Amino acid sequence: xxIGCGRCDLNxxxxxxxxxxxxxxxxxxxxxxNNHQYRYWLHRRNYGExxxxxxxxxxxxxxxxxxxxxxxxxxxxxxxxxxxxxxxxSAVGIISNNFGQDDLRMVDAxxxxxxxxxxxxxxxxxxxxxxxxxxxxxxxxxxxKAQLQQYILNSYRSGRDAITRMRDxxxxxxxxxxxxxxxxxxxxxxxxxxxxxxHTAMDMYQQAxxxxxxxxxHQALAKDYFGMPKALPDLPxxxxxxxxVNEDAAYVLVNFSxxxxxxxxxxxxxxxxPEDNVRHRTRVRKSLKSAKFRPRFENGAPALTQNLTHRxxxx
Numbered sequence: 001x002x003i004g005c006g007r008c009d010l011n012x013x014x015x016x017x018x019x020x021x022x023x024x025x026x027x028x029x030x031x032x033x034n035n036h037q038y039r040y041w042l043h044r045r046n047y048g049e050x051x052x053x054x055x056x057x058x059x060x061x062x063x064x065x066x067x068x069x070x071x072x073x074x075x076x077x078x079x080x081x082x083x084x085x086x087x088x089x090s091a092v093g094i095i096s097n098n099f100g101q102d103d104l105r106m107v108d109a110x111x112x113x114x115x116x117x118x119x120x121x122x123x124x125x126x127x128x129x130x131x132x133x134x135x136x137x138x139x140x141x142x143x144x145k146a147q148l149q150q151y152i153l154n155s156y157r158s159g160r161d162a163i164t165r166m167r168d169x170x171x172x173x174x175x176x177x178x179x180x181x182x183x184x185x186x187x188x189x190x191x192x193x194x195x196x197x198x199h200t201a202m203d204m205y206q207q208a209x210x211x212x213x214x215x216x217x218h219q220a221l222a223k224d225y226f227g228m229p230k231a232l233p234d235l236p237x238x239x240x241x242x243x244x245v246n247e248d249a250a251y252v253l254v255n256f257s258x259x260x261x262x263x264x265x266x267x268x269x270x271x272x273x274p275e276d277n278v279r280h281r282t283r284v285r286k287s288l289k290s291a292k293f294r295p296r297f298e299n300g301a302p303a304l305t306q307n308l309t310h311r312x313x314x315x
Contacts (some may be wrong), residue, residue, distance in 0.1 A: 118194070
């Protein structure tokens with residue numbers, strides 16, 4: 001039911017959406033965030049916090065916060081992470097309460113939770129100390145600092161539980177896409193590998209591969225998942241490709257191998273542009289040395305993959 005006040009009128013929403021687009025075009029992220037938040041507040045005032053009509057609004061706002069953080073993680077804008085995490089959790093609760101525990105609509109919100117947990121796990125409060133401390137300069141914000149630290153501590157478990165719930169939804173819902181359950185099992189293995197739980201991850205990969213290989217209709221899926229090494233996390237991690245590079249974009253072309261344990265070895269810089277940009281070449285080497293990959297399978301087991309070539313593009 002609508003609240004009888006001008007500021008609460010949903011007729012304001014189209015104007016807010018125009019303002020959001022305008023602020024994004026002008027590079028005013030803070031104003032765009034405020035517009036997004038006001039849009040969310042309007043809908044919540046009119047529909048209530050737990051109404052399923054809130055889901056599209058939550059989806060827009062949570063993705064805005066997540067993208068705002070991921071555009072430049074070095075800024076340490078952790079408030080975006082906390083907001084995204086809370087909104088994804090809210091969406092999970094709304095869907096579960098209104099449509100049931102195994103509704104497929106919950107998967108996107110759970111995947112959003114997984115992404116926010118990855119960013120929380122990799123949030124470096126030491127490297128980002130200046131922005132971090134500045135954000136907490138007011139003693140009234142100590143609760144927010146404690147909240148962030150708790151989210152960071154819980155990030156592995158929270159992400160693991162979100163992926164496990166995705167797998168259970170796929171398992172229990174007869175309308176699940178073919179192979180979705182084993183795909184979630186592979187995501188769970190990826191999650192464990194990212195957090196250094198190598199033995200657990202390899203056992204899960206092996207079980208998933210065996211499950212796929214045992215069914216002729218899933219042979220193509222086995223090739224999709226395990227035909228080549230996959231850089232983790234499965235996010236916008238390696239940008240660009242070999243065929244479409246803007247002439248003005250800086251890039252580093254690198255050759256490397258991936259071991260059966262999912263680590264990059266034999267890293268060799270093939271070429272770079274500009275040639276004298278040592279920082280980009282160093283960044284690529286460092287990134288690959290610390291990267292983790294889902295390994296390729298050959299003859300039913302993880303295998304070494306040699307002579308991989310990738311072009312890192314720096315817009």
